[in-house]
Amino acid sequence: MAKIKSVEDAPGLPLPEAAYMPGRAYDEMFLADGSVREHYEALNSRMQELSPADLAERQKIQEQLFLLQGITFTVYGADTTVERIIPTDVFPRIIPAAEWAIIETGLVQRLTALNMFLSDIYGEQKILKDGILPRELVLGAPSFRREMVGLYVPHGAYANVCGSDLIRNEAGEYVVLEDNLRVPSGVSYMLANRDAAKRAFPGTYRQAGVAPVERYPDLLLTTLRSLAFDLRANPQVVVLTPGVYNSAYFEHAYLARLMGVPLVEGRDLVVHDNIVYMKTTVGLRRVDVIYRRVDDDFIDPLTFRRDSSLGAAGLFNAYRAGNVVIANAPGTGVADDKAVYAFVPEIIQYYLGEDAILPNVETFLCREASQLSYVLANLDQLVVKAVGASGGYGMLVGPHASQKERDEFAAQLKADPDNYIAQPTIQLSTAPCLVDGRIEPRHIDLRPFILSGEKTVVTPGALTRVALKRGSLVVNSSQGGGSKDTWVLSQ
Amino acid sequence: MMLARVADSLYWIGRYIERAEHMSRLADVMLMASLDQSESAGQSARIALAAVGEPDDATAAMDPLGAAYDLLFNREDHGSVVTSISRARENARQVRDQITAEMWERLNLLYLRITAKDAEREFAAGSSSYLHGIVADLHLFKGAADATMSHGEGWRFLLVGVYLERAQLIARLLDISFGASRTPVTDHLVQMSLLRMACALEPYLRVYTSDIQPRHILEFLLFNEEFPRSIRFATARMEEHLKAISRHAEATGAAPERLAGRLSSRLEFADPEELAEVGAGDILKTVVNECARIHGAIYETFVAYPIDERLPA
Numbered sequence: 185m186a187k188i189k190s191v192e193d194a195p196g197l198p199l200p201e202a203a204y205m206p207g208r209a210y211d212e213m214f215l216a217d218g219s220v221r222e223h224y225e226a227l228n229s230r231m232q233e234l235s236p237a238d239l240a241e242r243q244k245i246q247e248q249l250f251l252l253q254g255i256t257f258t259v260y261g262a263d264t265t266v267e268r269i270i271p272t273d274v275f276p277r278i279i280p281a282a283e284w285a286i287i288e289t290g291l292v293q294r295l296t297a298l299n300m301f302l303s304d305i306y307g308e309q310k311i312l313k314d315g316i317l318p319r320e321l322v323l324g325a326p327s328f329r330r331e332m333v334g335l336y337v338p339h340g341a342y343a344n345v346c347g348s349d350l351i352r353n354e355a356g357e358y359v360v361l362e363d364n365l366r367v368p369s370g371v372s373y374m375l376a377n378r379d380a381a382k383r384a385f386p387g388t389y390r391q392a393g394v395a396p397v398e399r400y401p402d403l404l405l406t407t408l409r410s411l412a413f414d415l416r417a418n419p420q421v422v423v424l425t426p427g428v429y430n431s432a433y434f435e436h437a438y439l440a441r442l443m444g445v446p447l448v449e450g451r452d453l454v455v456h457d458n459i460v461y462m463k464t465t466v467g468l469r470r471v472d473v474i475y476r477r478v479d480d481d482f483i484d485p486l487t488f489r490r491d492s493s494l495g496a497a498g499l500f501n502a503y504r505a506g507n508v509v510i511a512n513a514p515g516t517g518v519a520d521d522k523a524v525y526a527f528v529p530e531i532i533q534y535y536l537g538e539d540a541i542l543p544n545v546e547t548f549l550c551r552e553a554s555q556l557s558y559v560l561a562n563l564d565q566l567v568v569k570a571v572g573a574s575g576g577y578g579m580l581v582g583p584h585a586s587q588k589e590r591d592e593f594a595a596q597l598k599a600d601p602d603n604y605i606a607q608p609t610i611q612l613s614t615a616p617c618l619v620d621g622r623i624e625p626r627h628i629d630l631r632p633f634i635l636s637g638e639k640t641v642v643t644p645g646a647l648t649r650v651a652l653k654r655g656s657l658v659v660n661s662s663q664g665g666g667s668k669d670t671w672v673l674s675q
Numbered sequence: 676m677m678l679a680r681v682a683d684s685l686y687w688i689g690r691y692i693e694r695a696e697h698m699s700r701l702a703d704v705m706l707m708a709s710l711d712q713s714e715s716a717g718q719s720a721r722i723a724l725a726a727v728g729e730p731d732d733a734t735a736a737m738d739p740l741g742a743a744y745d746l747l748f749n750r751e752d753h754g755s756v757v758t759s760i761s762r763a764r765e766n767a768r769q770v771r772d773q774i775t776a777e778m779w780e781r782l783n784l785l786y787l788r789i790t791a792k793d794a795e796r797e798f799a800a801g802s803s804s805y806l807h808g809i810v811a812d813l814h815l816f817k818g819a820a821d822a823t824m825s826h827g828e829g830w831r832f833l834l835v836g837v838y839l840e841r842a843q844l845i846a847r848l849l850d851i852s853f854g855a856s857r858t859p860v861t862d863h864l865v866q867m868s869l870l871r872m873a874c875a876l877e878p879y880l881r882v883y884t885s886d887i888q889p890r891h892i893l894e895f896l897l898f899n900e901e902f903p904r905s906i907r908f909a910t911a912r913m914e915e916h917l918k919a920i921s922r923h924a925e926a927t928g929a930a931p932e933r934l935a936g937r938l939s940s941r942l943e944f945a946d947p948e949e950l951a952e953v954g955a956g957d958i959l960k961t962v963v964n965e966c967a968r969i970h971g972a973i974y975e976t977f978v979a980y981p982i983d984e985r986l987p988a
Contacts, residue, residue, distance in 0.1 A: 251787070252780050254768065428769050437771035447772045452678050456986050463679045465828065465977040466923045467985040 206625040209611040210356040212277055223280045223673060230388045231275070231616075231623075239618055242274050242384045249383075255376050257431045257661070270373065271666035273617045276381050277628060277648040278392070278671045287350065287358055287632065288642045290542035293532060295346050295634050298363065298519045300535040302342035306332045306515065316534050317527050321551070325524065325571075327366075327517030329480065331487060335504060337513050338411045341636045344511040345404070345475075347371070347647075350542070350630040352613035359543050359610075361629065362525060365516040367477050370647040371400060371633050372435035373667050375442075378645065381669035394671045397645035401442035403635055404475075410637035411509045412472045419472035421445045422462065424453075426478050426494045436477050450478070455498030458505040473509045474499075480514045488514075522571045522605045523549055546608055550601040559606040560597065563590045566606040567657075568597065581657060583609050612657055617650055617668070627651045629659050630670065644672040676923060681773050682832045683978045684766040688774075688782075689836020691763035695756045696813045697844045701726055702743040702756075703806040704871045708864070709739035715864035722860070722869060725851045726844075727754050743802060748795055756809065757789050775823040781816040785809070828923075831916040835973070838909040838916075839966055845873055845896055845906055846962040852889075855956030859889050866892060878902050893955050894947045906962055907942040913969065914939045924976060931972035938965040 204214065213224045220228045234242075247269060250256070256267040279287075304311050305322055312319045322328060347368030349361045378397050382389050405421060412419035425436035427449050440447035446462065454461045454468060461468035476483055482492040487500035502508045518524060526547040529540040548555040548566070559566060563582045570578035580593045597604050614625035632646040649659035650666040659665040701723040708719035720739050727746060749755045764786040767774055788794065789809065798805045817837070824830045852860045852869055860866055866887045870876040873896055882899070883891045899905040917932035938961070945958065 252783060253776070254771070254779060254783050428765070433768070434771075437768075441772035446678055446681075447770075448678060449680070452680050454982055463982070464676045465679055465682045465832075465920070466676045467980075468982070468987075469676060 204616065204623065204625055206614040208354055209627065210352050210354055210613040211625060212613055212615040223278050226388050226391045227276065227278065230385060236621055239274060240621055243618055246272055246274060246380045246384060249380060250376065255434055270661050271652060272377055272380060273650055273666060273668035274384050275616055275618065276669040276671045277615050278673065281673050281675045284644060284672045286541060291348060291632060291634050291642050292640050293536065293538065293541050294348065294360065294528065295343065295636055295640055297532040297535045298365065299340055299342050299636060301531050302516060302519050303340040305518065306335065311534055316530050321523055322518060325518050325521045327515070327521055329515030331500065332513065332515040336506060338413065338509060339638055341411065342513040343516045343519065344407055344411065344636050346634040346636065347631050348634065350632070351610060353610050356613065359545050361545055362522065363520040365512060365520040367479060367512065369432040369435055370631055372438040374633065374645055374647045375400060377667060377669035392671060393674045395644035395674045397643055400633070400643045401439060403641055403643065404439065405443045407635040407637035408473045408475055408511055411511060415472050415509065420470060421473040421475065422448045422471050424448055424474050424476040424478055432477065450493060450495045453496035455496055455502050458502045458507050460496065460499060460502050460508045471508060473511065475511050480517065483510065483514065522569055523551070526605065545610065548606040550597060550604040550606065556601050560594055563594060565609060567609050568593060568604055568606045571603050571605060581609065619652065624654065627657050627659070646670040677828055679978045681770045681829065684770045685773065685829050685832040686836040686973065688763045688766045689833040690840040691759040692813055692816060693837045693840035694754065695759035695763065696810055698727060698746055698754060698756050698759065699806050699809045700874060701872050702746045703803060704868050705739050706743050706802055708868045711864070715862050718862060718865045719868035722851055723872065726848045726872070740802070744798065747798060760786050760789055773829050775819065777819040777823045778816060781812065781819050785812045785816065828920055831920050835913055835916045838912045839969060841904060842906045842909040842962060843966045845904060846959050848872060849893060849896055849955060850959045853893055853955050854959055855954060861889065863887060873904050875902065875904055890951055893950055897958065898942060898945060898947060910935060910939040910942055931969050931976055934965060934969045934972055938962065
């Protein structure tokens with residue numbers, strides 16, 4: 185596809201010195217000839233009216249709002265700790281209704297199949313008996329929890345809150361980069377960004393007809409309650425946080441506040457006779473559903489890591505006894521393992537008899553000798569990721585790395601090939617962002633949130649993460665990424 | 676019903692907010708008094724410093740600006756305004772889901788303001804208006820709590836913290852000025868400073884006129900029923916909130932509301948004439964000790980109770 189090639193072709197934006205050059209990537213706002221895509225027209229005409237000073241002012245107001253509300257993450261330094269906001273771009277990313285319909289059905293299909301996969305591998309393991317996936321790839325994954333085998337899980341919904349990362353390739357096709365089925369975060373930014381965008385572009389927002397995201401907390405609570413349908417009427421739901429020092433603490437508190445349920449820490453919980461209680465001012469009160477934002481390893485020192493003080497001793501036994509629901513269920517991580525990911529299209533086909541609506545990114549498993557040699561020969565073209573890592577750590581972006589970095593990574597790969605997968609480097613789509621007073625294209629991804637209990641629902645919105653460094657393809661906030669609001673149009 | 680840890684945090688937010696306000700006011704009064712070149716100024720400074728727990732330090736009294744600066748910005752000092760506001764905010768962060776956005780934003784703004792890079796410069800440029808701003812912001816926080824938070828259990832824990840801290844701070848201020856083994860303050864200007872430190876000058880004048888006397892100051896700050904910074908008033912509110920909180924509690928062994936009620940009655944029915952005869956030392960000592968017991972009883976009843984006693988049979 186033709187792309188904007190020269191400054192002359194670049195679209196006219198209110199800041200003339202900022203030539204808008206998305207390069208090879210698919211641009212969300214502009215066509216190759218520099219004209220504006222239809223669904224961006226309302227925003228474009230507003231952008232034309234605003235001066236650079238107006239835009240800078242809006243950006244500043246937005247940042248102050250986030251700082252004031254305490255929407256921050258904490259950076260721990262040698263002698264000082266600093267609270268930073270995740271940079272939020274003023275311009276929304278816009279998705280037309282027709283595109284969203286595909287994303288939505290694709291995500292529901294995917295999570296439905298993944299939950300069926302989890303039910304199966306913690307049950308009869310038919311998919312392994314039928315040889316669809318290598319047995320050791322699943323049972324040998326560190327995220328596979330033997331403790332979960334044979335346990336009852338309400339509605340077979342293991343992953344109740346899922347945040348899948350989607351990207352758009354050079355052709356503009358949405359593909360799934362990874363699934364996050366453990367304790368995905370970022371949904372508070374979806375909500376906070378919406379709040380900020382409504383203030384920054386109120387008229388445009390109204391004119392565009394944007395689907396609301398504000399029901400998310402309510403849908404989450406409904407999902408969590410639906411998991412306790414056979415436990416007690418009016419189940420007591422709580423959010424379990426590792427505490428105020430966790431980088432996602434703001435989100436934990438935000439969700440608890442918006443759902444109107446207690447935000448508990450491990451030290452607030454007591455397990456007695458396989459029943460979980462929280463310590464209140466009037467004594468101990470029973471807890472039925474725990475939306476935990478603590479990793480599997482840390483939820484119960486008696487069952488998992490002994491040195492953990494973040495969970496509650498005996499929690500897993502209470503869960504096993506069916507007296508409390510833990511969401512997401514322990515052991516869901518095996519379904520978002522980066523090696524299992526490569527098989528998701530087969531998993532969908534196996535359980536649902538359907539083709540995957542949202543394709544995967546082509547993935548090379550380094551555990552296979554032939555694929556490993558291909559990966560080693562093409563390191564400068566590929567992105568290599570450690571199977572167990574997340575957050576942008578332990579990865580090599582081949583085209584952006586030095587020869588020395590690639591050589592070092594190749595040595596690691598050869599030493600432990602099972603631990604790595606590789607994918608072609610995809611130019612993520614770009615969208616206009618305000619950077620240092622200029623409007624420039626930056627690469628973005630898309631993290632929608634899917635809830636699964638009695639029903640599976642997708643909130644019409646998402647966290648759009650932005651790689652703020654020019655040309656960078658890494659959007660993780662731990663690696664200097666930012667975010668922007670995502671407008672899903674109702675029609 | 677609320678999490679015990681949450682109640683604890685709300686209680687401490689109340690205490691730290693009250694402490695920050697009191698210390699800001701002491702610093703302000705000390706600086707204002709020091710503008711006068713007189714013995715009264717030195718004495719006012721010494722009272723303020725003694726009230727914040729500094730030993731009777733003559734060098735500090737010679738440098739009121741330095742002392743005020745320390746009282747505000749010294750993070751090593753457990754009683755400083757910056758420490759109190761930081762701790763109040765840290766507690767607020769832990770119960771972010773329980774307080775309102777208005778309260779959080781007000782407290783967060785205060786924190787950002789006092790920890791900002793140019794805070795110290797701003798203070799140096801105009802100490803009085805800076806301190807005035809801090810106190811006004813603290814009032815806004817309390818106002819936001821009153822106007823936006825449900826007046827339920829959590830709000831009551833916050834206010835128990837405020838009033839318990841207030842009773843202790845005023846008792847300490849009075850003890851330094853009129854307690855047993857102290858030379859009572861008699862200087863008119865120093866007594867005015869003292870009333871200002873309790874934010875009580877104008878309310879006092881309306882009751883007793885500008886004829887300022889130690890026994891009237893004591894009577895006003897100990898026994899006045901209507902003045903919000905009198906110890907009687909603070910104790911009565913503590914009793915009221917603790918009674919409401921205790922209605923739902925299962926165990927009533929330590930009964931903080933009973934302790935608060937007893938102290939409240941003692942102040943309500945005290946004979947002001949006695950003060951003139953035996954001095955204020957005894958009653959001030961009682962206030963400080965009883966406040967400590969109430970604090971302990973709150974913990975024993977609501978926060979750090981033994982789990983075994985509360986398990987279902």
